[in-house]
Amino acid sequence: MLVVKKFGGTSVADKERIMNVAARCIKDYREGNDVVVVLSAMGKQTDVLIDMAKDINPMPSKRELDMLLTTGEQISVALMAMAMGGMGVPAISLNAFQVAMHTTSSYGNARLKRIDIDRIRHELDQRKIVIITGFQGINKYTDYTTLGRGGSDTTAVALAAALHADSCEIYTDVDGVYTADPRIVKKARKLKEITYEEMLDLATLGAGVLHNRSVELAKKYGVRLIVRSSLTEAEGTIVKEDTKVERMIVSGVAADKNVTRISLIGLKNVPGIAFKVFDVLAKANINVDMILQSIGRHDTKDITFTIPEDSRDEALSVLEAKKEQLGYEDISENSDVAKVSIVGAGMMSNPGVAAKMFEALYNCDININMISTSEIRVTVLIDEKEVDKAMNAIHDMFGLED
């Protein structure tokens, strides 16, 4: 068996945890498996580095920021190899250059294009545990890039796909995927299995367990994903093909507070104006999520949309810079909003699910700002302070604790 195991920053935050992870990987290795380990930077190291950078230059070049941040994972993997070496197991660390892990050019938010597996295979063939830096890649200029939020998950899944691994285990500080965040919804229940599609929607919607890109990749290449706890031996949740999972109407409730709503008011009512707005945002690499277009006064249009709160400043700055070209009258924004979503593969064959969700919100007097739906998901935008109440109400309404 070839298994890829990914551990996040919390799991390698100090010596003791590094030793734990090493021991855990060695157990698999000693059972005769080929083990590839993907690590994030230790604890809050990435934040520490970002703070150092911003102290020196509040708007550092993205290229140099990636050059700085990639040291974080390199430290983790080198220390992990030393820990395993100390336990008598041959281990070798590799960074994005050494693998090599090719990405698109864009710094801070690159996408994996291709992974060379020769070096990894070579080291595995010598019965070494191979420890690889997550989150990072190199672009065509042989510069470092980083993969953005949740990048280490993506690295792990991409490696599992490239190496045709038997499974890809994502270790987190929770022991699986729940019907809702257990810190908010006390009755939340752990799922044994979930489909890629459901997981994808949960990930996109801020369940926080797995990043959506990694789930997309897993789905595309049929990688068997397992979400497990790095602290306990609990079984975790298996993410796999639709057909193999019993369909629940609603399998989970997720919330995402990292949201800003922006409205452009008084746009000219001419064709192509929406394209122009979203093109400006796309070129600045800003992900737009929910979109609402409405007719304003005097035959004008209003366009309202949500973006990650992280991108708020940049979005406002690029939109204001293009004010004349886009021709809007006013701009407004609100960051005290959050998305709450229900996800379920069985939703498509069960009408009335959305109505039931709205009813739950109505029952506890929560106002809905925007609505967006897909085949297996319903998302509403509400006031941020109402999130906990909304999640509990919805969880109860669908009886997810059973």
Next chain:
Amino acid sequence: MLVVKKFGGTSVADKERIMNVAARCIKDYREGNDVVVVLSAMGKQTDVLIDMAKDINPMPSKRELDMLLTTGEQISVALMAMAMGGMGVPAISLNAFQVAMHTTSSYGNARLKRIDIDRIRHELDQRKIVIITGFQGINKYTDYTTLGRGGSDTTAVALAAALHADSCEIYTDVDGVYTADPRIVKKARKLKEITYEEMLDLATLGAGVLHNRSVELAKKYGVRLIVRSSLTEAEGTIVKEDTKVERMIVSGVAADKNVTRISLIGLKNVPGIAFKVFDVLAKANINVDMILQSIGRHDTKDITFTIPEDSRDEALSVLEAKKEQLGYEDISENSDVAKVSIVGAGMMSNPGVAAKMFEALYNCDININMISTSEIRVTVLIDEKEVDKAMNAIHDMFGLED
């Protein structure tokens, strides 16, 4: 003018100093020069990383240790590029992979073999300041290596040679090369110029300003070296060809406390025994300096030699492992010894210099353990606690304060 400027860890230890170095480099850049900057890791970062490693594994693999340590310079160069960017000057950081900086395979103590200059030239042609990680390289396995003590000086000189730079400025916390360590010898005087050979002997003997490998390289490729202070605008010391420097009989006194003396007692008096001893040490990458061979009792030989104190444990361990093969009776060692040397290009044409040095030591009752000489150098091994007294006495004897 193309100038390579090297700054050590102290010069980039915090934000303020990074800003100072950035401003200093930008001054040269704005005068129209092409500027290449070589940096060490910030402050005590390398030691911090080594401590982290040893905490996890007291005997970490050298390969993984280099993987860990190379993050130190990468952080420095990225932050420096950001600092310069913030000052409105285009700057780019490059690590050993990106340059690429090819070395021999041996981890922890590699030697530079070849530097690709295409990327650097390309960035300079776009009028960028190019900031390069010192101390590190890559070997034929595309693994990181480090160059050992003083490695960043070597990187700077090698880059200056490869790029045919007009000069290579080494910035330190002293403002030049002195006739002796000014902390020990109050009357020490700064030299305006010094030959490569003198500098080489001073470096080898622990003057601590420049590493000997960097001086060797500078001599080999005729790189014009300037030792300057990173704190003041003082002129510094120029290191250059013999012919252009006024020859002083003795140009400096240096001391090195990083010394252990080892004696192998009762070796068989047969040919090849010295070779066997030093071959064992060479294979363990241990530099042997002074050597004394004497006839022992019962037609046996004793061999006494000095090594860097850092290598003491390893030397004792390899020698003890080969005890039977080497056939010695006993081994003894002393680390409370130090080397004191005088250096001067004019020495070869002035007999009696060594005698004058011994006289100075005799006058203040210092016992000499071992003596070694070259054309332009005399070195004695004495008790470590006598070093300050010895240096002052010698400095006075040769009238170096004038």
